[in-house]
Amino acid sequence: MHIRIIRGQNQIGGNIIEVSTESTKIILDVGIELDEKIPDVPLVNGLFQGEANYNAVLISHYHGDHIGLINNILPNISIFMGEKAYNVYKTSMEYLNNDTVEISNFFRSEKEFYIGDINIKPILCDHSAFDSYMISLFSKNKKILYTGDFRASGRKSFYSLLKRLDKVDVLITEGTTLSRENFYSYTEKDLEKNAVETIQNNNYPVFVLMPSTNIDRIVTFYKVAIKTNRIFLQDTYMASITAIAGNNIPNPKDFKNVRVFLTMPSNKNYEILKSYRDKKIGRKGIAKENFIMCVRSSMKSYLEKLSNEISFNGGILFYSMWKGYLENEDMSNFIKFMENKGVETVYLHTSGHADVNAIDNLIKRTEPKYIIPIHTENSKWFEKYKNCEIIYDNQFNF
The missing domain is CATH 3.40.50.10710 (Metallo-hydrolase/oxidoreductase)
Structure with a gap:
């Protein structure tokens, strides 16, 4: 499998990630940069320009730094996300008189499906966006887990989520709070x-x-x-x-x-x-x-x-x-x-993102061979995991 971080590495927000095999190409999230007034659309052939060349786009949740470029996706590329998340997104955009994209492909937590030769399993998680998902991708005995954005301080049980996670080869994980000193996550x-x-x-x-x-x-x-x-x-x-x-x-x-x-x-x-x-x-x-x-x-x-x-x-x-x-x-x-x-x-606030304890528990549960930090300004934090290789390149084959 091949992973390419198109955007979102060494920064917070703007996630666009490609996962591919020889026959299937999938995009995880299509986010805008934080605080962008006029979105900067990357020149990605087959996704935003030219002829469609991706099988699907999977949206983890409805925050702009993960969904903000959805209107720029080329026709004939299937788009998937949670149904409740989509309804919240669509209602919000329509109220504000913004354009929306119609989709009919919806996640059901832990209900697996195939896109080409890649098995997809969405896993409902807790975040400050309603109906958010982690996404598991499996092909040819190789497994990737993309966390999207998650936390352990919400109203859903984080430990119940951990029990539902498998060991993986590659963990693509957010680390938003890792650059915040003395960060403590209230519930x-x-x-x-x-x-x-x-x-x-x-x-x-x-x-x-x-x-x-x-x-x-x-x-x-x-x-x-x-x-x-x-x-x-x-x-x-x-x-x-x-x-x-x-x-x-x-x-x-x-x-x-x-x-x-x-x-x-x-x-x-x-x-x-x-x-x-x-x-x-x-x-x-x-x-x-x-x-x-x-x-x-x-x-x-x-x-x-x-x-x-x-x-x-x-x-x-x-x-x-x-x-x-x-x-x-x-x-x-x-x-x-x-x-x-x-x-x-x-x-009176608590973050929508995982603190160090939540990230540590996730890594211990999934036991990845490789970690690709994303949505963070402190990738070096992950180097303490000596049994994992930390991937800093924006392209990785395994």
Whole structure:
């Protein structure tokens, strides 16, 4: 088998990986670079330009640094990903009036299938993106495991996942957190406990700044709302995502204490709001309730109007995202805006990526002969595994 790292080595994000045999060519993820406003599409013949020359593209999850170039994939190349992940991606893109690609090939965890002479086994894992997968590839008695992005701090059992993993020849693994000094991975349950302790005796407004597609975090703060006797407020964008995720995900259609508010008037948003009937709520209604409101930095105008209905003074804003986003001007201005309203900012976040213990446990379980670090700025960390050969070249045959 042949492995070529087209992009994503010695950097975080932008994964594009080729795995091939003499008769089959597969791509793992098609990510854009982090913070790219205009995507840089690599000149990969047969994938993004020329005539299609790949059998399939397998998408581990819906974050932009793994799926961002999906619209650039040539026609006639099959695309696979988790069905729930695809629905979240499609709903998000359509809400934002972005183009989407229609696909009908969906992963089922641990349900194997063939692409050419390569056996594929997707394995559901925990990440800050819903319905994320590791991907096992097996051909001619040689096995590769691509981790995508994963963690051990979410609501799915990491040790249950480890039991389902086989020994492999090659491990292509992320190492996002390996360049972060003194990194400690709190669990989602830790966040829930800390948030409850922070606000349980506080009847002032509570706000949460988090990505609308981080389903685990939505579940965490919904549980906080229940334990502190508050309604849980989602804007029409988040509500569209939680509604399509469905099942046990807190959404306004199925959960009585989840309510929907509208921040950006438009015909489309009004139609979405109307579909929730008695679950919709306006500013005057919000002002009468104890609540946790999910917000974004683009909501300043709406929150200014809400502050005329209810004082924010003494309130809490949970910042539940990567701290690096605070360097963004819109984000820092939003934080200042809320603090000027008398709202205290409390940092409460855990990464979507594996810490050193999770990566170590994964390596001990899979016992790879070769490790190819990806999605990391600290590949040298892996050199402590003396029984493995660390591959730094972007092409490898075995």
